[in-house]
Amino acid sequence: MVIEVYTEFLAKDAVKAAKRGDLIIVVDVLRCSSTIITALANGARMIIPAKTLREARKMHAENPDYLLGGERGGLKPRGFDLGNSPLEYTREKVFGKTxxxxxxxxxxxxxxxxxxxxxxxxxxxxxxxxAEKAISIADSEGINISIIQSGTNGKFSLEDFLCAGAIISMLPNNNISLSDSAQAALLAFRHAENNLYVNLMKSEHSKKLIKLGLTEDIKFSCQINLFTIVPLYRSGIITKI
Amino acid sequence: MVIEVYTEFLAKDAVKAAKRGDLIIVVDVLRCSSTIITALANGARMIIPAKTLREARKMHAENPDYLLGGERGGLKPRGFDLGNSPLEYTREKVFGKTxxxxxxxxxxxxxxxxxxxxxxxxxxxxxxxxAEKAISIADSEGINISIIQSGTNGKFSLEDFLCAGAIISMLPNNNISLSDSAQAALLAFRHAENNLYVNLMKSEHSKKLIKLGLTEDIKFSCQINLFTIVPLYRSGIITKI
Incomplete structure (x- = not known):
């Protein structure tokens, strides 16, 4: 069976992909997915994504041993243990934690x-x-793959597009068919791959992070294949597969 | 003044660009814009875009000396003089014509x-x-530039994305600022430019045209900078600037 590979430019397009029954890969290079992967690689037990600050604080109040992490406007919200910088999610801080x-x-x-x-x-x-886990699941379940670029404030973001291209570049060549957007992301990644950091620094979101003094986060998030962690989001929690 | 350069992925995004007051470049490589440019290069007097077959036929009935051109499903509609293949718009057929x-x-x-x-x-x-005309107008009018990718049936298309990248690659480097989508298109074009035909042949729209026996149209439309024509759409008609 040929596996179709799509990539969508905006967070809300995930709804379309879910309706198609696709395996979904959520990408938010700066910085949410980089943070989740780093936390799990450093031994965090699980991540629970919360939509609002209120919801996050409530969950924490009910479970005081949980760590509270995240950002608004790029910065750590009041009373939180951690911001959204992958560099904060060290083994010392997150090992064994929810x-x-x-x-x-x-x-x-x-x-x-x-x-x-x-x-x-x-x-x-x-x-x-x-890429390897997605293809193996898609193959055994007989479903297609959609890479969802989270974007920034509901707009297209260069870093998530390049990351989609990176993942696509690591899929096996046989038995897959790339949509036009997947082809486009692959071409852009191929041109950018030898200079990823320089190219990522040009994105609008990077420019904001640099202004906030968070250049190190961009540098860290550019490291390709640093980890072999595959986070799965199911029933409201993210754990390592 | 710094000129902002945007590119939008879908025809309907032209509305947004027009609201911003941008200079708009409409791109539809396969095949509408390639056909318009070829027709004007071969001496056509003007092109009148019509939204519906009915509207086109009415205009022709009122002006029997006009030529009727276009497509539905990629093919020439019944009773039309010309299809949507740039190769049909020869000097013999279109010189001096509306x-x-x-x-x-x-x-x-x-x-x-x-x-x-x-x-x-x-x-x-x-x-x-x-690229040269757009920058000179944007500069003298103090406005920004939006390249609108027409896409195919309301979806992203690879060939229009690469064409946006081609145009962006020909803008002067100084005094312009590229949006994330403009950066992305430029990167993809840079990787594809030495093999444009092969890359364009991979798009979903190309595959449809190949099935219809229209491979020569793709080959023709890939020729970069064949013409120096700049078509302007104003007051309902397209003419050479």
């Missing part, structure tokens, strides 16, 4: 995806591991 | 753009000429 996470774009894409059976979380940090 | 043209995607993008003061028609065939 983390409630609320961010602006990535969390929304996850929520839009939740009716899908298979929702994986991808970034540049785990591009190869995600 | 052509009423109705197509599926490109005509829609033009209609969505019509409230803008400046609407140019671009394709690979005239990428450099369009």
């Amino acid at each position: 983390i409630v996470l609320t961010t602006t774009s990535g969390t929304r894409a996850l929520v839009y995806s939740r009716v899908a059976k298979w929702v994986l979380v991808g970034s540049l940090l785990n591009a190869r591991a995600i | 052509i009423v043209l109705t197509t599926t995607s490109g005509t829609r993008a033009l209609v969505y753009s019509r409230v803008a003061k400046w609407v140019l028609v671009g394709s690979l065939l005239n990428a450099r000429a369009i």
Whole structure:
């Protein structure tokens, strides 16, 4: 069977992909998916995405041993244990912990995806591991693959587009068929791959993070295939497969 | 003044661009804009885009000396003089003529753009000429530039994305600022440019045209900077600037 590979440019397009019955890969390079992957790689037990600050705080009040992480406007909300910087999610802080996470774009894409059976979380940090796991699940379940770019404030974002291209570049060549948007992302990644950091720094979202003094987060999030973690979002929680 | 350069993925996004007051470049590589440019290069007097077959036929009935051109489902409608293949728009057929043209995607993008003061028609065939004219107008009028990809049946199309990248690659480097989508299109074009035909042949729309026996149209439309024609759409008609 030929597996169709799509990529969608906006978080809300996850609804379409879920309706098609596709395996969904949610991508938010800066920084939600990079943070989730790093936290799990450093031994966090699970991540619970929360849509609102209120919901996150409530969950934390009911479970005081949970860590509270996330951002609004790029910065750590009042009273939170952690921001949305993957660099904060060290082994010392997160090992064995459950983390409630609320961010602006990535969390929304996850929520839009939740009716899908298979929702994986991808970034540049785990591009190869995600590509291999996605193809093996899609193959055995007889379903197609949609990579959902979370974007920034409901708009297209360069870094998520390039990450979609990175994941596509790591799929096997046989038995897959790429949509026009998937072809486009692959071409752009091929031109950018030897200079990913320089290219990512040009995105609108990067420029905002640089202004907030968060350049190190961009540098960290550019490291391709640093981890082999495959996060699965199911029944409201994210765990390692 | 810095000129912002945007590219939008769908015909309907022309409305947004027109509201911003941008100069608009409408792109429909396969085949509407390639046909318009070829017709004008071969001496056609003007092109009148029509939204519906009915409207096109009415205009022709009232002006029997006009030529009737266009497509539905990729093919020439009943009773039309010309289809939507740029190769049909030879000097012998179109010199000095007014052509009423109705197509599926490109005509829609033009209609969505019509409230803008400046609407140019671009394709690979005239990428450099369009880039140079657009920057000179944007500069003297103090406005930004939006390249509208017509897409195919309301969906993203690879060939229009690559054409947006081609036009962006021919803008001067100084005093412009590229949106994330403009950066993405530029990266993809840079990787594809030495093999444009092979890359364009992979698009979903190309595959349909190949099935209809129209491979030569794709080959023709891939020729970068074949013409120096800059078509302007204003007050319902398209003429050479």
